[in-house]
Structure formats: structure tokens, C-alpha cells
Amino acid sequence: MKGGPKRSTIVIQKNLHVDLRVIPQDQFGAALQYFTGSKAHNIHLRQRAIKQGCKLNEYGLFARDGGEIIARKREEDIYGGPWPRLYPSRTQGKQR
Known part of the structure; x- marks a missing residue:
């Protein structure tokens, strides 16, 4: 097990690690979006935010x-x- 005051990693099995994060309640939605979306999807959303003059992170x-x-x-x-409404079901970075 390794970590700090706001994050930890636990090794469940030889090749199975679980990351734990402590998130302030008022940031939960942003963290949920960030940590459950694919890398491609997160990059896509951050690029859209930048085009709209915004910054998006966890x-x-x-x-x-x-x-x-x-x-x-x-x-x-x-x-x-x-931006036009996006839905969490499209979080794998697949665009039409």
C-alpha cells in the first residue's frame, strides 16, 4: 500500500491495484467525470473547454x-x- 493524506493505492492481487481518492464534496462531480472517462474523452472535453475559454480538470x-x-x-x-450537451454514456471518446 502506498499513498498520502488524499490518495492511496492498494494492491488487491498481484496485478490488481485499486486507487482511492479523498475528494471534497463540492468537487465530486468533476472528479467523477475525470476519473471514470477514458483518456481520449477527457482530452476531448478539455480541448472543448479551452475553445470556449474555460479550463477543465479533476x-x-x-x-x-x-x-x-x-x-x-x-x-x-x-x-x-x-458547450452543446454531452452525456456520460459517450465517455469513451467515440464521436459521431
Whole structure:
């Protein structure tokens, strides 16, 4: 087992590791989106956020100018950001 005050990794079996994170309740939606989406999907969303003048990470969706919080409490608020609505079922980076 390794980790710190906000994250830990536990080895369940030889090749099975479980990562644990402590997330503030008001950032849960952003963390849920970030840690359950594929790498490709997260990159796609971050690129869309940048095009809209925003910043997206595991802590939330923020306005670039001043860092005002746009969304982070609920995952659906992240997907309802400043772009056409995306749904979590499309989190594997597959675009039409």
C-alpha cells in the first residue's frame, strides 16, 4: 500500500491495484467525470473547454479569466458546461 493524506493505492492481487481518492464534496462531480472517462474523452472535453475559454480538470470547470467556478459539484453540470450537451454514456471518446 502506498499513498498520502488524499490518495492511496492498494494492491488487491498481484496485478490488481485499486486507487482511492479523498475528494471534497463540492468537487465530486468533476472528479467523477475525470476519473471514470477514458483518456481520449477527457482530452476531448478539455480541448472543448479551452475553445470556449474555460479550463477543465479533476477539480472542476472554470472560466479562464479569473478562474470563476462554472461547475464541479455534479457530473451532469460538467456535461452541461458552455458547450452543446454531452452525456456520460459517450465517455469513451467515440464521436459521431
